[in-house]
Amino acid sequence: MRFLARRLGFYLLTAWAAVTLNFLIPRLMPGDPVELLVARMKGNVDPAAIDAMRRAFGISDANLWQQYLDYLGNLAQGELGRSITFFPTEVSTVIADSLPWTVGLVGVATLISYLVGTSLGVLMAWKRGTWLDGVLPAATFMHAVPYFWVALALVFVFGVTLQWFPVSRAYGLAVMPGFTGEFAGSVLYHAALPAVTIVVASMADRILGMRNVMVTTLGEDYVVMAEAKGLTSRRVMWAYAARNAILPNITSFALSLGFVVGGSVLTEIVFSYPGIGSMLLKGVENEDFPLMQGIFLVISLAVLVANFLADLAYVVLDPRTRQESE
C-alpha cells in the first residue's frame, strides 16, 4: 500500500496548499479587500459591518503568522466565516445546503460520461476504419466546446423550443421535498438536461484519450498473441487490450476532474440549479469573498477526494501497485 500512502500524502499536501492559497490571496492581492468592497458599494456601508467584515477576513493588526494560525484554527472547526450575500448565515451552512445537489448531479454525470466515453473509445479503436471513425471529428469539436454554451443550446432546443424538459430549478414548484417517488421523479426530470450537458461536454476527452491509448495497445505483442490463440474478439478487446489501456486513461481522467467541475459549475448557472455553482454566481455578484473562497476550498477538497477514489480504482486494476515487496 506504499502507492496509496504516497498519494494520500500528496493530497494532504495539496489540501494544505489550497488552504494556504485561500489565506494568502486576499493578503497578497493589491489593495485591502474590505476597502475594495466598501469602494464597490460606493460607501453605503455601516461602519459596524466594515468591522464585522474585517473580522470575517481575519484581517487584524496581529502579525501574518498569528493570523495564519488563527485562520487554521477556525478552519479546523469548520468555520469559513459569514456570507455577505446571506448575512448572517455561515458560509459553511450555505455550502452544506447546496453541496449535495452538485455532488449528485456532477458525480452521476461524470460517471456516465466516463463509462460511455471510455467504452466508445475502445470500440472506435477496435473498429478503426469503419463508420465509427465519423465520431472523431465530432469529438474533436466537442472537446473544446464551453460547457455553459452546450447548456445554453440544450435549453434553447429542448427547454424553450420543444418544451420537453424544465429549464431551471432542481425539482418542481408543486412537489414537496421528501422521500417520495414523486419527488425523486421530479428531481430526475429536472436533472436530465444539466446532466446531459455535462456528459456531452466532457465525453469527448474520454473518447479521444481512450482511443489513442487503445490503438497503441492493440499493436502490442500480447494482443496479437491472444488473437493467434483464437480467443474471441470480445475477450481480446476487453480483457487483454482495454484492461491495459485503461490505466493511463484513469490518470488523465483524474487530472481532468478539476476541469469538469469548473465546467459543471457554469452549467448549473445556466439551469439555475441550486448547487455550488449557482451559489458561486451569487457570491460573485455580491462581492461575497468569504462565500467565494469557501466554495473554492470545498471544490478543491472534493476534487482531491475524487482523485483519491481514482487512485483506488487504479490499485484495483493494476496489480503492480499492490506489490509489497520492494
Place this chain on the structure above:
Amino acid sequence: MKIKIGAGILVFFTLMAVFGPLLIGADPAATSDDGLQGPSAAHWLGTTQTGQDILTQIVYGARVSMGVGLLSAVIANVFAVAVGLVGGYLGGAVDEVLSVLTNIFLVLPALPLIIVLAGYLPQRGVASVAVVIAVTGWAWGARVLRAQTLSVRRRDFVQAARASGEGAFRIIFFEILPVLLPVIATSFLATVVAAILAEAGLSFLGLADLSTVSWGSMLYFAQNGQALLIGAWWWFIPPGLCIALIGTGLALVNFGIDEIANPRLRTVKTVKVKART
C-alpha cells in the same frame, strides 16, 4: 490533412481578429433602434437587445478573446518552460520541490481558483485577466517538459556541453530548449484553448472586463438579456461556436502532430485487416 484543416481554421480566425475590425470599421458597442432582429441582409448575424450588430461584436470580440488567450498562454508557457526544464535538468531537491508544486497546480481545480483571484482584482483589464488565467495554466506544460528534459539530458550533445564546461543556465536554455521547441509548441497551443475557455467562463460570470466586447462577455449579455427565452439563438450561438471552432483548429493541429509521431493513430484501414480475423 488534419494539420492543414486545423491551420486553415486558425489562420481564418487570426485574419479576422487582425484585419476584421479594419474592414468593418463600425463600433461594436454602438446601439441602434433595430433591437433583437434575426439575421438579415443589413445585420448578417442579427442584433442584440440594444440593437448592437452581432457580426461586428464577433469580429471585435475575436481580438479580445484570442488576445487574452495568446497573452495568457505566453506567460504560462514561459513559466512552464522555466519550471519544467530547470527541474528536469537539475534533478535532486530542486526537481522534487518543482514537481510537487507542478502536481499541486495540476490537481487544484483551475476555474474556481481563477474566479477567486479575479474577484480580488482591483481592475479587471485584459492584461490582468490574462495573468490570472496564466497562474493556473502552466502546470500541464511544465510536467510534459520536465519529462522530455529528463530524456534529453542524457543525450551526447548535453554531455559534451557539460564536459566543455558550459554552465547549467546555458545548457538548459541554449542546448536543451531548442531541441524541445516542438514540445513547447504543442503545449502552447493547448494552453491557448484552455485560456480562451477560461476567459469565456470568467466573462460569462461577469468577472472579466465587461466594457470590452469579447466572446465571453457576449454570452454574458445574452444570458442576462434572456436571449434564450426570447428565442434569440443568433445572439448566443455564434460566440460559443467561434470558441469551439478555434479549439477544434488547435486540437486538429495537435492531433496531426501526434499522428506524425505515432502513425498507428491515423485513421487508415490497412493495419486493421492484418491485425484482425
